[in-house]
Amino acid sequence: MLSIAALQAVVTATPFDGEPSDAELDAIEREMPLILADVELLDAVITTLDRPVSKLDERRVRRARHRVVAARRTLTNRGGMNLTDGAA
Numbered sequence: 777m778l779s780i781a782a783l784q785a786v787v788t789a790t791p792f793d794g795e796p797s798d799a800e801l802d803a804i805e806r807e808m809p810l811i812l813a814d815v816e817l818l819d820a821v822i823t824t825l826d827r828p829v830s831k832l833d834e835r836r837v838r839r840a841r842h843r844v845v846a847a848r849r850t851l852t853n854r855g856g857m858n859l860t861d862g863a864a
Contacts, residue, residue, distance in 0.1 A: 806854070810847040816840045 796804070804811075817840035824833050 807851065810844070810851055813840070813843040813847040817844050 817837070820833070820837045820840040824837065
């Protein structure tokens with residue numbers, strides 16, 4: 777059996793200090809409207825899981841989806857983000 781212990785030094789050559797870099801923090805700041813819109817959509821969907829869906833619930837989910845699409849559009853138009861992960 778081949779041991780990977782010898783390869784471990786190559787994999788962990790640069791230690792990770794556990795803190796995000798300034799560039800990563802800037803990216804999170806740019807993406808915050810999209811993150812908040814996704815959280816709002818998730819919250820709207822979760823509220824419909826344990827009860828019958830009312831017209832108000834349908835509107836809430838639809839509006840939350842529209843906010844997510846608008847936030848993605850804004851980020852894409854800024855050109856500062858590559859959307860992957862199933863984004864259109």
